[in-house]
Amino acid sequence: MRHLKRTVKLGRTAEHRNAMLANLVCSLIKHRRVTTTLAKAKAARPLAEQLVTLGKRGTIHARRLAAARLRVAPRTFFRGSPKHKGAEKRKAWREQHDVVHILFDKIAPMFKDRPGGYTRIVKLDRRQGDAAPLAILEWVEEPVAATTAAASEAKPAEQPKT
DSSP, X not given: OOTTOOOOOTXXXXXXXXXXXXXXXXXXXXXXXXXXXXXXXHHHHHHHHHHHHHHHHOOHHHHHXXXXXXXXXXXXXXXXXXXXXXXXXXXXXXXXXXXHXXXXXXXXXXXXXXXXXXXXXXXXXXXXXXXXXXXXXXXXXXOHHHHHHHHHHHHHHHSOOO
């Protein structure tokens, strides 16, 4: 019997499962939504919510725990001098690909007043090849920059033409 057994095995070894879930949550952090199978979405949801809780703490220790859980490589990609294009590349990489920075500085502040339930799972149809049930795993709230950009685009369209 599997009483009190919480881990969903997903037909993989523990190492492969942890790596897959870390990659799935990294994609969720970067792209705000991920389409995957329903079982993987249900398995990745607790991990994503735990990482947001770490992000709300905001301490250095929490950043290190999140980086270890997400299997993030150390930032040794930009060892060039800051006088040249190294600083620009480092800043661009940090804004687009540094998942710990995105999690702690962009996603966690959105949920500062929310006690939990940071993600939602939206069920989709079945996949064509193997009829696996698909789902979208996404954040409950949209980032502030995206909502203000959408609102500014909507305002000119709403004004009547004279």
